[in-house]
Amino acid sequence: MTDLTVRIGRLTLKNPVLTASGTFGYGPEYADYVDLNRLGGLITKTITLEPRGGNPMPRIAEMPAGMLNSIGLANVGVERYLAEKLPLLEKYETAVIANLAGSTVEEYARVVMKVQKHPRVDGIEVNVSCPNVRKGGLAFGTDPDVLCELVRSVRSETDKTVIVKLSPNVTDIRPVAMAAASGGADALSLINTVMGMGIDIRTRKPLISRITAGLSGPAIKPIAMAKVYEAAQAVDLPLIGIGGIMNGEDAVEFLMAGASAVQVGTLNFVDPAGCLKVLEGIETFCREQGIAKVSDLVGAMDHG
Amino acid sequence: MYSEQCPIDEQRSITESVFLLSFTSRAIARTGRPGQFLHIRVRTGIDPLLRRPLSIHRIDPQTGQISLLFRVVGRGTRLLKDMRPGDPLDVMGPLGRGFDLSGNFSRALIVAGGMGGAPVFFLIDALLSLGKQVTLLWGVGDGREIFGTDEYVRKGVDVRVATEDGSLGHRGYVTELLDVFLKTHAQDQSFRGFVCGPECMLLPVQRFARKTVFSWQASLEERMACGVGVCQGCGVRIRNQAEYRMVCKDGPVFDLKEILFHD
Structure with a gap:
């Protein structure tokens, strides 16, 4: 039996597979298909101080081996999240990580302050990488100084694990990763979606109403792998790899590149039980390879 | 599920x-x-x-x-x-949420266009088993796409067909059949309307529907990712609703008169 537990900041997860924010709702939506207790962790949809309706339609488009989305952080707002959504997760024994965003540093801090008190919240994931909102989001994830200040402010509001979710839409991810680390992050998750776009040449209209959008799915996996590898060289923090993971072998690749855990995103839309198949795939690999602890795979790439 | x-x-x-x-x-x-x-x-x-x-x-x-x-x-x-x-x-x-067949109506008017014919057979089966009287107005481009109607005619369904190529039934659009039908039935409260088809057909049908005294349910077609309300990709505007409703989870069937197209 392989030891599947992993440490992410102040948290010990029962296994390295989490569901990515925005692809798994607030949790119970997929409970018909997935035994939530088997997940290493569940990251809920990004919440903001006030409810958000999101961007105009069309918001999604299929791409080769991927999809574009520009949902625009549609969410119920922090008050309804606390009152209606979190209580539904009380009966499950999996780590719940609240993903959140704001349009100012103060707004981020206020959401953290409200959320972190809730006993069902085990950790916080700070979204500084949404490419689909006008204010906030990506603006915090591309400037190291701004990011450092934001993370410091979030850090001062909570003793729970703080994960910062990074964008690939930067020239070099290393200074951004280092800024999050020096601001006091416990862990980094990467990557959020890659900026992309498409046009319907018959109607001459963009495929997505806001024109540019975020690309996800297997199409971005090589990009995500490179970013995880680069970040692993730059910071001494646990990393959570995200980007086009479709099976256990994809997940193991991320671990070998330097990730301590992974998030499954777009796969949830394709196969609602996909996250558990990723977990089973990791277990099979470890069994076949005689790996005693899944954490032994972290950064295990043979540089040759 | x-x-x-x-x-x-x-x-x-x-x-x-x-x-x-x-x-x-x-x-x-x-x-x-x-x-x-x-x-x-x-x-x-x-x-x-x-x-x-x-x-x-x-x-x-x-x-x-x-x-x-x-x-x-x-x-x-x-x-x-x-x-x-x-x-x-x-x-x-x-x-998703299907058609609501509860409540008080004895006659069903179904308007289907193109692949909107897809959900209609199952709907008619259910309506007939509830003892409703059914009229089907079905419009297609190519008459060969009309199939399987004989069975329903035998079961007493009033089937009227419109084809753009004129190969079967009325030459023209299904909305022309609807116009004729509503001249005598628009004020008849014993009806309930059902419509399935592309948006270019739902729009004119909505204009007709708003002049009738009975309620209408429309089944919407939309591209989707998750299909269960998680990705928030298939929104539709509904009158008096501040937020988008999701076609996959809140629909695909909505009150036709309340749908805000192009919004």
């Missing part, structure tokens, strides 16, 4: 581009309702990646056989067309 691998029983072509595929799933057959849809993964690989939502065409409760009617419009439906009996079909469902 189920996620299953179901063996394909039959693949039948109605025309070169319209196909009728059937498979067996007792679980889905037992729980599926008219107007609900199934989310189909046409290939196990990563391209095309997403599932395709297809409304349930018909269910045989005795055998557990379910059929889907679809037109080949792109890569996904082309792969679906190429599947053969015995191949496993990856099916998620039944999903």
Whole structure:
């Protein structure tokens, strides 16, 4: 039996597979298909101080081996999240990580302050990488100084694990990763979606109403792998790899590149039980390879 | 809701581009309702990646056989067309909220356009079993896409067909049949209206519907990713609702008079 537990900041997860924010709702939506207790962790949809309706339609488009989305952080707002959504997760024994965003540093801090008190919240994931909102989001994830200040402010509001979710839409991810680390992050998750776009040449209209959008799915996996590898060289923090993971072998690749855990995103839309198949795939690999602890795979790439 | 691998029983072509595929799933057959849809993964690989939502065409409760009617419009439906009996079909469902057949009405008026015919057979089966009197106005481009109506005519359904090529029934649009029909029935409170088809047809039907005294339910067609309300990709505006409603979860059936198209 392989030891599947992993440490992410102040948290010990029962296994390295989490569901990515925005692809798994607030949790119970997929409970018909997935035994939530088997997940290493569940990251809920990004919440903001006030409810958000999101961007105009069309918001999604299929791409080769991927999809574009520009949902625009549609969410119920922090008050309804606390009152209606979190209580539904009380009966499950999996780590719940609240993903959140704001349009100012103060707004981020206020959401953290409200959320972190809730006993069902085990950790916080700070979204500084949404490419689909006008204010906030990506603006915090591309400037190291701004990011450092934001993370410091979030850090001062909570003793729970703080994960910062990074964008690939930067020239070099290393200074951004280092800024999050020096601001006091416990862990980094990467990557959020890659900026992309498409046009319907018959109607001459963009495929997505806001024109540019975020690309996800297997199409971005090589990009995500490179970013995880680069970040692993730059910071001494646990990393959570995200980007086009479709099976256990994809997940193991991320671990070998330097990730301590992974998030499954777009796969949830394709196969609602996909996250558990990723977990089973990791277990099979470890069994076949005689790996005693899944954490032994972290950064295990043979540089040759 | 189920996620299953179901063996394909039959693949039948109605025309070169319209196909009728059937498979067996007792679980889905037992729980599926008219107007609900199934989310189909046409290939196990990563391209095309997403599932395709297809409304349930018909269910045989005795055998557990379910059929889907679809037109080949792109890569996904082309792969679906190429599947053969015995191949496993990856099916998620039944999903969404179907037609509401409760309440007080004795006559049903169904308007279907093109592939909007897909959910109609299941709807008529349910209406007939409730003892309702049914009128079907069905419009297509090519008359060969009209099939299976003889059975319903025998069961007493008033079937009226419009074809753009004039090969069958009225030459022209289904909305012209609707215009004629409503001249005598628009004020008849014993009716309930149902409409299935593309947005270009729903819009004119909505204008007619708003002049009738009875209620109308429309089944919307939309591209989707998750199919269960999680990705928030298939929104529709509904009058007096501040936020988008999701076609996959809150629909695909909505009150026709309240839908705000192009908003």
